[in-house]
Amino acid sequence: MLSRFSCLPAHDPAVRPSPSGRASRTVAGLLLAVALVTASARAASLEPPRGVVADVESQRFQLLDEATARSIAAEAYVWSWPLAYVHQCRVALQRVPSPGRSGGMPVAPLNRLSMLTDRASPQVRGVACPNQDVIYGFGMFDLEVSPVILQVPDFGTRFWLYQLGDQRTDAFADFGSIYGTRPGCYLVVGPGWAGTAPEGVAGVVRSPTRYAYCMPRIFFSATPGDREAALPAVNRVLAYPLDEFSGEMRSCDWTKSRWLPDLTGRGRRTVGATPETFLDVLAHVLDDVPPLPGEKPLYARYRLLLRSVELDPGLRRPVEEAAAAADRDVVAPLFQFRNVGRPLPAHWTTLVNGGDFGTDYLTRTAVAKSNVFVNRHQETKYYFLDLDSDGGRLDGRREYRITFPAESLPPARGFWSLTVYDDQHALPDAAGGRHSLGSRDSSVVLGEDGSLTVVVGPSDADSTPSAGPAANRLATPDGSFSLYLRLYWPARSALDGTWTPPPVHVDLARGDRSPPDRVAESRDVTRSRAAFQKMEVSLRYDDFAGSSNDSTR
Incomplete structure (x- = not known):
């Protein structure tokens, strides 16, 4: 039997829910963050009248005025930035022909992963803060297209972790030596999957979003020969679509991975939406990521913004200006x-x-x-x-x-x-x-x-x-x-x-x-910290969402 926090047995397709969505948490400053970049907007003005939100859902609504559109756009830009980042990663990986390396990091087509075979080098510029203690892997999954088999080899006493995250960058499963996860082939499924795991699957884990990612981290020491000792297990770290599962664990010699063109261009780092692409990416995010408990009013407000810009193209420029201000004054300092x-x-x-x-x-x-x-x-x-x-x-x-x-x-x-x-x-x-x-x-x-x-x-x-x-x-x-x-x-x-x-x-x-x-540095730090501490004095999410039945778990 798997440890309580690892994965569910194969016969039980349900999995513990993601720890996301604590509706009673504070809104981590979004409303007052918006106030920093649209000083004329009051927090109360960020929520359109409840009747308007209801009308959005029934396709009857009034267009937003410019001031309200700016306020909602600044809020939505900060809220969506991480989800847009994962979206952009997924779009980039759709161009990858086969598992390999790009910009010094592992890349693979959707529903597969790729592994490095040594620690990250200083030439890695496409991701922030690469770690030199572990052998990295990475893959992204489109679980609406297919569930994915994820192989966990026997690492012995070696320290290892697989991070499985959803499009919000929240983890949704526990894989690693600290959890006592057993070797085997595990099935990663999407939120709507209702199938039966085939024989030979050690456990099933469910992502709360259609798109998910996996980042294995396999430790090796500076002791001579330890990297080489880790490679046989590293070569059995694989992910692939369910219809390729034979019932047995496969292997791949990752030392022979192909070097692929730099996906982000000359080592540039993947970013979330830019102010110019913000509205287009926001539409994808709202479609791809289901709302957490309490978030339906927030989703309705953002869809109202998109619909208003669609029907009144004159709103696009002020909305992009608000997003640019949010990027400069809120996101960039982070x-x-x-x-x-x-x-x-x-x-x-x-x-x-x-x-x-x-x-x-x-x-x-x-x-x-x-x-x-x-x-x-x-x-x-x-x-x-x-x-x-x-x-x-x-x-x-x-x-x-x-x-x-x-x-x-x-x-x-x-x-x-x-x-x-x-x-x-x-x-x-x-x-x-x-x-x-x-x-x-x-x-x-x-x-x-x-x-x-x-x-x-x-x-x-x-x-x-x-x-x-x-x-x-x-x-x-x-x-x-x-x-x-x-x-x-x-x-x-x-x-x-x-x-x-x-x-x-x-x-x-x-x-x-x-x-x-x-x-000078002290003034900068004081100003930054004061601004972000001020953001923390935000409305609680249940107040933010109103008295809707969906505002609490």
């Missing part, structure tokens, strides 16, 4: 890690609901913008840092130190890593040196007291003893950068907030000795 998630001491931030966003729309958009496809809280704990202990922007010309006391090393039951990313959230290119270290590295040197000090700075810094062991150094790019701490299978102290990362101190005696411009 790329900075200091604006993502929950603030912690020493200027770190963290997530508490990654992969389980529900109706926390602002955090969902922030993660999609800065670092999409994160694991759930209990699987991976993420900590982000843009600023040193004094509030100055991390700068690659300077040198920094972070010390984990012996009694306070990162509390991970699986493994942990600390990684440097440049100002585009990519691994530094041509910076020399290493950009990630962690518990997988046997060469890391602990102090006599058992503490761990990591030195972060230019790769051309001197190697005198005062610089610290070379194995404990991380190289930085020339410009600003961020630090990213991952705890795979975090311990309770990380999950409940008892443990937080230590401060990162700038060493003015080494590297560029000019003091950082903390004043």
Whole structure:
């Protein structure tokens, strides 16, 4: 029998519902986010009269005026950005002829996946924050076309996770060593599937949306030979349509994957809708993604916007202007890690609901913008840092130190890593040196007291003893950068907030000795945080949706 949180037995096609849709959560700032970009709009004006919404559903309605259309457009742009991102990924993958690699990352046609065979390289620019601790895979599924067989080989004692997510980027199944998932062939089905799993299927998991994605992460250490030892299992990580299932697990030599053209163009990152494509993509999103409990009034309002622009083309330009303002003033700042998630001491931030966003729309958009496809809280704990202990922007010309006391090393039951990313959230290119270290590295040197000090700075810094062991150094790019701490299978102290990362101190005696411009940066951070804290004072979703019977679960 599978563990309680893994997958249901093959004879039971139902699966636990997605953790999304907690209708009682706050609307994560969308209404007041709109107020930032359309200052003249009041929160109360964002909801058209209830009679108008009812008329939309019966095809009798009055057109929106320009002010209301702008307000709804700004709200819809922020709300739909992550869903549009997944939509754009799916559209790009429809051009892929066969599983392979593009831009250094795995790509495959719909209803299949592809695997890398080594850690991601600095040449990867198509996705944010690639991890150097795991072998990645990726695939997207159109479950209306066909259910998909997903193979889980026997990984032995190796740490592994498969992230299965819906178009909202919420996880809907538990696959991994932390769940005790058994090896086997599993069936991934869509929300309307009512078939019977064939013999040989170990379990059935149901996506709440037609389109879903799978991102396997297979750990390997820096120990010589461990990557090669992982490859036989990696070669059995496959996904394919149900009608190809023979009852037995298949294999593929992923080391022979084809290199395909860059899907996004010269390493450009996939983005959600642009202000110019926003309305077209929004229409697809509303059709493809069913509303969560409580979201029917929201869907009706967005359809009213689309219908009004269709019947009054003069509204298109002001709607696109409102979307552009929302992109500039709300979505773009969410790329900075200091604006993502929950603030912690020493200027770190963290997530508490990654992969389980529900109706926390602002955090969902922030993660999609800065670092999409994160694991759930209990699987991976993420900590982000843009600023040193004094509030100055991390700068690659300077040198920094972070010390984990012996009694306070990162509390991970699986493994942990600390990684440097440049100002585009990519691994530094041509910076020399290493950009990630962690518990997988046997060469890391602990102090006599058992503490761990990591030195972060230019790769051309001197190697005198005062610089610290070379194995404990991380190289930085020339410009600003961020630090990213991952705890795979975090311990309770990380999950409940008892443990937080230590401060990162700038060493003015080494590297560029000019003091950082903390004043200007402090104003920027204060302004950003104040804006987003203000967004959090939003209406509760049941108030937002009104007294409709659909407003609560």
